[in-house]
Amino acid sequence: xxxxxxxxxxxxxxxxxxxxxxxxxxxxxxxxxxxxxxxxxxxxxxxxxxxxxxxxxxxxxxxxxxxxxxxxxxxxxxxxxxxxxxxxxxxxxxxxxxxxxxxxxxxxxxxxxxxxxxxxxxxxxxxxxxxxxxxxxxxxxxxxxxxxxxxxxxxxxxxxxxxxxxxxxxxxxxxxxxxxxxxxxxxxxxxxxxxxxxxxxxxxxxxxxxxxxxxxxxxxxxxxxxxxxxxxxxxxxxxxxxxxxxxxxxxxxxxxxxxxxxxxxxxxxxxxxxxxxxxxxxxxxxxxxxxxxxxxxxxxxxxxxxxxxxxxxxxxxxxxxxxxxxxxx
Amino acid sequence: xxxxxxxxxxxxxxxxxxxxxxxxxxxxxxxxxxxxxxxxxxxxxxxxxxxxxxxxxxxxxxxxxxxxxxxxxxxxxxxxxxxxxxxxxxxxxxxxxxxxxxxxxxxxxxxxxxxxxxxxxxxxxxxxxxxxxxxxxxxxxxxxxxxxxxxxxxxxxxxxxxxxxxxxxxxxxxxxxxxxxxxxxxxxxxxxxxxxxxxxxxxxxxxxxxxxxxxxxxxxxxxxxxxxxxxxxxxxxxxxxxxxxxxxxxxxxxxxxxxxxxxxxxxxxxxxxxxxxxxxxxxxxxxxxxxxxxxxxxxxxxxxxxxxxxxxxxxxxxxxxxxxxxxxxxxxxxxxxxxxxxxxxxxxxxxxxxxxxxxxxxxxxxxxxxxxxxxxxxxxxxxxxxxxxxxxxxxxxxxxxxxxxxxxxxxxxxxxxxxxxxxxxxxxxxxxxxxxxxxxxxxxxxxxxxxxxxxxxxxxxxxxxxxxxxxxxxxxxxxxxxxxxxxxxxxxxxxxxxxxxxxxxxxxxxxxxxxxxxxxxxxxxxxxxxxxxxxxxxxxxxxxxxxxxxxxxxxxxxxxxxxxxxxxxxxxxxx
Numbered sequence: 001x002x003x004x005x006x007x008x009x010x011x012x013x014x015x016x017x018x019x020x021x022x023x024x025x026x027x028x029x030x031x032x033x034x035x036x037x038x039x040x041x042x043x044x045x046x047x048x049x050x051x052x053x054x055x056x057x058x059x060x061x062x063x064x065x066x067x068x069x070x071x072x073x074x075x076x077x078x079x080x081x082x083x084x085x086x087x088x089x090x091x092x093x094x095x096x097x098x099x100x101x102x103x104x105x106x107x108x109x110x111x112x113x114x115x116x117x118x119x120x121x122x123x124x125x126x127x128x129x130x131x132x133x134x135x136x137x138x139x140x141x142x143x144x145x146x147x148x149x150x151x152x153x154x155x156x157x158x159x160x161x162x163x164x165x166x167x168x169x170x171x172x173x174x175x176x177x178x179x180x181x182x183x184x185x186x187x188x189x190x191x192x193x194x195x196x197x198x199x200x201x202x203x204x205x206x207x208x209x210x211x212x213x214x215x216x217x218x219x220x221x222x223x224x225x226x227x228x229x230x231x232x233x234x235x236x237x238x239x240x241x242x243x244x245x246x247x248x249x250x251x252x253x254x255x256x257x258x259x260x261x262x263x264x265x266x267x268x269x270x271x272x273x274x275x276x277x278x279x280x281x282x283x284x285x286x287x288x289x290x291x292x293x294x295x296x297x298x299x300x301x302x303x304x305x306x307x308x309x310x311x312x313x314x315x316x317x318x319x320x321x322x323x324x325x326x327x328x329x
Numbered sequence: 330x331x332x333x334x335x336x337x338x339x340x341x342x343x344x345x346x347x348x349x350x351x352x353x354x355x356x357x358x359x360x361x362x363x364x365x366x367x368x369x370x371x372x373x374x375x376x377x378x379x380x381x382x383x384x385x386x387x388x389x390x391x392x393x394x395x396x397x398x399x400x401x402x403x404x405x406x407x408x409x410x411x412x413x414x415x416x417x418x419x420x421x422x423x424x425x426x427x428x429x430x431x432x433x434x435x436x437x438x439x440x441x442x443x444x445x446x447x448x449x450x451x452x453x454x455x456x457x458x459x460x461x462x463x464x465x466x467x468x469x470x471x472x473x474x475x476x477x478x479x480x481x482x483x484x485x486x487x488x489x490x491x492x493x494x495x496x497x498x499x500x501x502x503x504x505x506x507x508x509x510x511x512x513x514x515x516x517x518x519x520x521x522x523x524x525x526x527x528x529x530x531x532x533x534x535x536x537x538x539x540x541x542x543x544x545x546x547x548x549x550x551x552x553x554x555x556x557x558x559x560x561x562x563x564x565x566x567x568x569x570x571x572x573x574x575x576x577x578x579x580x581x582x583x584x585x586x587x588x589x590x591x592x593x594x595x596x597x598x599x600x601x602x603x604x605x606x607x608x609x610x611x612x613x614x615x616x617x618x619x620x621x622x623x624x625x626x627x628x629x630x631x632x633x634x635x636x637x638x639x640x641x642x643x644x645x646x647x648x649x650x651x652x653x654x655x656x657x658x659x660x661x662x663x664x665x666x667x668x669x670x671x672x673x674x675x676x677x678x679x680x681x682x683x684x685x686x687x688x689x690x691x692x693x694x695x696x697x698x699x700x701x702x703x704x705x706x707x708x709x710x711x712x713x714x715x716x717x718x719x720x721x722x723x724x725x726x727x728x729x730x731x732x733x734x735x736x737x738x739x740x741x742x743x744x745x746x747x748x749x750x751x752x753x754x755x756x757x758x759x760x761x762x763x764x765x766x767x768x769x770x771x772x773x774x775x776x777x778x779x780x781x782x783x784x785x786x787x788x789x790x791x792x793x794x795x796x797x798x799x800x801x802x803x804x805x806x807x808x809x810x811x812x813x814x815x816x817x818x819x820x821x822x823x824x825x826x827x828x829x830x831x832x833x834x835x836x837x838x839x840x841x842x843x844x845x846x847x848x849x850x851x852x853x854x855x856x857x858x859x860x861x862x863x864x865x866x867x868x869x870x871x872x873x874x875x876x877x878x879x880x881x882x883x884x885x886x887x888x889x890x891x892x893x894x895x896x897x898x899x900x901x902x903x904x
Contacts, residue, residue: 016745017596019603019769029474044768048603052631090472119471149465159770163561165595165745172465173518175474180495181483181858188623188859189598190739195551195775199560282567282767297568 008148009170013179016192018157021167022125023049024185025155026094028178030055034090037071037120039063040290043100046125047289050094059289062102065110068093072118091120097129097140101281101292103241103249105133108144112151121152130154131161131203133244136211143244164200166192217302221246223309224300231317235324237267240295249281249295257294263323264296270319276312418723419823421642421684426818426898430833434863437834445485452485459518482857489517493842493854499526501543502534504874506851527846530879532869533853537712537826538797539874540743540783546791547743550778558774571771578772578781582748585784586718587728590757591750594765595772597707597737598624600747605703606632607762608733609672614654616647616700617674620682625674625705634672635659641682644690647673651698671700677709677720681860681868683821683829685713688724692731703733711741712826717787717798723824741787744780746772801826801873808871808880815888816897820866828869830887837894838865844894848886 015021026049030036034055038046041062050057058075060068079086093115095106106124115122126139134142139156141148148154153171158164169176169183179186207213221244228239228248240249250267252260264280271278278298285291298316300309452462462484464474475484487494492513500507508527511520540547558572575593582591594600605628609615615629619641629636637654639646651671658667673695675686688704695702706719714722719736721728728734733751738744749759760766787794805826812819818831832838838854845852845867856865871880891897 017599017769019765020596020599023602044764048631048764052627087472088476090474116467119468121468121471121474150467159561159563163559163563165561165770165773174463174465177488178475178480178483181487182480184623184627185598189596190737190745193745193776195555196560196773279564279568282565284762284764284767287764 009154009172009176011173011176012168012170013176013183013186014192014197015167015169015183015185016165016190017185018127018159018165018167019045020185020189021157021169022046022127022155023052024183025153025169025179026050026092026123027053027184028182029053029175030090030092033088034092035075036092036094037068038094039096039099039106041099041101041292042094042096042125043127044284044288046094046096055092062099063104063107065107065114068111069114072114072120076118091118093120093122095122095124097124097126098133098242098245098247100128101249103245103247105129105140105143105242105244108140108146112146115150123153123155124151125155127155127157127167128160128245128247130156131207132217132246135214137161137207137214158196158200162200162203164203165196166200213302217246218244220300220302220304220309223306224248224298224313227309227313228298228316231313232320235320236263237320237324240293246301247297247299249293250278250298251293251295260294264294266323266326267296267319270323271315274315274319276315276319418685421682421820421822423682423684423820424818424899426831426833430898431863434833437836438862441486441835445481448485449481459515462518490839491517492520493839493846496846496851498851502531502536502541503539504531504536504872504876504879505529506531506534508846508851527849529846529849529851530875530883531851532871532875532883533851534872535708535740535870536743536872536874537708537741537801537870538717538743538783538787538794539872540741540779540786541874542743546786547779547782550782551775554774554778560775561773562771564770565768566766566771568767572774572777574774574777574781575772578777578784579748581781581784583750585788586721586734586750588734588750588752590753590755591748592756592759592763592766593738593746593748593772594763595746595770595776597739597745597747599765599769600735600737600749601625601705602628602631603764604735604749604759605629605672605674607759607764608632608701608703609634609670611635612659612666612669614659614668614671615674616650616654616671618642618676618679618686620679620684621674621676622680622705622707625676629674635661641679642684642687644687644694647691648694651694651700655698671698672703673700674703675705677704677706677713678825678827679821680708680827681829681855681866683819683825683827685709685720685723685822685825688720688726688731692726696730701732702730703735704731706734706736707747708740708825708827710736711787711798712801713824715798716789717741717794738776738780742780742783744776744783746776746780797873801871804871804873804875804880807877808869808884811880811884812887813899815884815891816899817887817891818899826871828871829866830869831864831866831898832896833863833865833898835865837896838867840894841867841890841896844890845886848890850883850886 022045030053032054035058036050036055037058037060038050039062040059058071060071093111095111098105111122114120124140130139131137133140136142139154141151149172153169153175155167155169157167169179181187225239225241225243225248232239236253238251238253240251241247252263254260268278268280278296281295281297283292492511497509498506499509506529508529510523510525510527512523513520534541542548562569562571579591579593582593583589601624609632611633613634615634615636617625617629617636617638619638637650639650654668654671658665673691675691678685691702710719711717713720716722721731733749733755735747735749737747782791786792789795806823809819809823809828812828812830820829820831821827832841835856838856842852842854852867852869854867860866
């Protein structure tokens with residue numbers, strides 16, 4: 001498979017399910033007694049992987065590098081007091097390239113600086129950023145100009161921009177090869193059907209040969225982001241997300257969560273009646289480590305024409321104004 | 330007198346004895362004896378034929394593994410071995426080996442470990458180095474990533490013997506498949522393709538009913554679905570939605586299993602791991618079989634529920650654990666609270682042991698102690714039972730007695746994915762609470778069509794699935810009997826299409842993998858950590874697509890390789 005060629009890594013391991021990729025990769029390395037520093041905004045699959053690893057998890061505020069540094073200092077202090085235990089405790093950092101819940105990028109250069117300073121291994125989940133971010137879609141490492149060999153492991157799902165099934169982990173052979181026997185979702189499960197693997201291969205080939213897709217995607221994402229901001233001005237709806245992300249979150253500002261819930265649902269229904277499809281973000285609120293904000297997901301892609309973007313934005317503006325004006329029940 | 334002009338069904342010869350005895354006792358002259366269905370002949374069985382002298386045998390269509398005969402004289406049969414009655418199922422067998430062989434096996438492992446440690450030393454001295462075995466130079470002062478035996482095993486024992494595992498195939502995994510030949514210049518760390526392809530008889534794929542084909546109605550339906558619906562849904566079920574064909578598939582699954590409702594997911598492993606936590610919480614108890622699959626173990630661990638393990642298929646141990654659990658409750662914090670519910674987790678066919686779970690006894694225990702039953706039919710659905718409805722039909726149990734029936738589409742249906750079926754309330758609950766429905770992708774259209782069509786064929790709606798089911802049953806019986814006769818040690822039940830053949834010694838295992846490939850047979854070998862250290866085995870999966878000639882070729886080659894390597898450990902007398 002050409003994944004390792006695409007990202008210039010030594011080896012890649014392919015899983016047959018995106019959810020299982022991340023949830024099996026983390027417990028293959030982190031065991032009881034290790035420490036994992038994880039962002040509070042990570043997705044459910046990562047949370048389950050962290051739970052399955054049975055390591056000690058230190059959560060830091062979303063995208064807050066100072067908070068992470070504070071936690072790392074505390075850990076470094078503990079290590080200085082107890083060098084014997086410190087020599088056996090592995091340290092990991094788990095972040096996402098483009099966060100699913102907030103549609104913003106992680107501050108990778110600062111995280112890499114912390115990695116070298118405190119000797120922490122970094123795992124990046126690029127499920128939403130692979131094929132989206134970066135000049136040729138190779139992810140946040142390309143976007144920030146970080147050498148991909150410095151990142152211990154990149155995990156990604158093929159179910160998003162590649163439009164297939166499954167997931168992969170790339171990195172140095174030293175790290176990634178270990179999963180062939182200890183990744184539960186890899187060795188105790190069926191492999192990817194050849195149809196879907198070929199579809200993914202072909203998608204990668206197209207990504208390499210048609211870099212103009214990414215230019216179009218970035219243009220659409222930016223115009224969508226700015227257009228949504230303008231469209232939702234004056235209403236209680238707000239846009240959340242980075243300019244680079246084709247996925248934007250639309251939230252409703254109101255103190256009462258039931259009203260928020262109701263308004264977001266009304267927006268989805270109203271747009272459905274106008275032939276625009278958006279969706280509510282669905283979370284298992286009771287199972288999530290940190291309950292995420294309720295939102296609607298609005299997504300664009302590289303193949304949307306400018307007219308379609310303009311039409312969509314105007315419909316969203318009208319629908320948002322109508323829903324906002326409706327009296328609360 | 331000889332039987333040159335007659336063929337006898339070999340399997341079930343034991344039951345033939347029993348039935349003939351009863352027949353002679355009762356003198357069933359009044360019953361009509363149907364015409365014979367002639368199958369195979371084996372004139373080597375002199376012992377058996379002599380004792381059945383003067384008796385002409387004909388096959389009874391009602392019981393495939395029985396023969397009934399007309400008696401020409403009144404000579405009674407002297408052969409009174411331990412035999413099963415016509416309705417009794419084959420017992421699970423786990424032949425034990427002598428203690429001194431176990432000692433030899435441990436010595437073999439010790440020697441292998443010594444070889445491994447020698448390599449570690451060479452590596453540290455810099456003589457045998459490989460970049461894939463070395464930490465990144467900038468990270469040399471990081472805490473070492475690997476420090477346990479498991480990684481020593483992977484890097485220094487497994488890597489150089491990796492050519493018998495992870496073999497890439499380039500055709501569909503049907504009865505015959507094509508393996509890409511590889512070679513390694515650095516002792517197993519990396520492989521290069523030589524460009525040659527090896528056609529092998531495939532006894533390693535879970536292709537029980539022969540649906541792993543790239544032609545036929547299933548493949549055609551899958552291709553049509555891609556034309557109209559695309560490759561993948563690109564969203565989770567609850568957000569972007571799922572295909573309407575998935576609803577039809579779920580209804581069909583429920584109809585197939587004779588239950589109220591079903592829900593389908595797109596990975597079998599994930600179905601187990603991420604749904605058990607929706608059913609139990611920390612105040613419940615899970616009682617699981619010792620040999621359960623890794624997905625079930627992960628699912629039970631993630632549920633944060635206390636887990637008790639009972640010995641494999643041991644009903645007395647299970648009952649003891651259930652009684653203690655009910656009597657003492659949850660002893661955590663010395664509060665002895667009663668458990669909210671007790672969930673018994675078992676599998677239909679255990680994929681490493683080839684054994685079938687004793688479902689009627691488990692259901693009886695479940696009813697007696699008021700517990701719930703989770704049955705994982707990954708390997709048994711489609712492969713067992715008169716109509717392929719799995720272990721529930723095999724034991725003639727009521728499907729409504731099993732609370733949660735889980736299965737996968739990967740084995741008998743030639744697709745990917747898993748399902749859970751049960752009552753409507755259970756499925757409605759899973760639709761709301763399962764993480765897979767909210768966070769991960771639903772089934773792809775090609776998969777839905779493949780499974781839908783193959784299930785319709787098995788049910789008889791669109792073709793003759795019954796023929797495949799019968800062919801599988803015959804193949805399984807024939808193969809297992811022949812292997813046992815040759816002297817190989819097999820585990821499990823005679824009805825199970827999973828045939829674990831014990832090899833015991835680790836280096837013999839690797840040689841078996843290499844020799845079988847040279848003889849053009851694709852066989853899967855398994856060792857630690859998937860099995861225990863002293864029970865390394867080759868796992869053979871029989872398919873309905875295997876013809877008798879293929880099975881005979883495989884048996885002949887196995888016999889030859891087994892003789893050369895001295896792997897015929899069995900001393901059992903097989904009739």
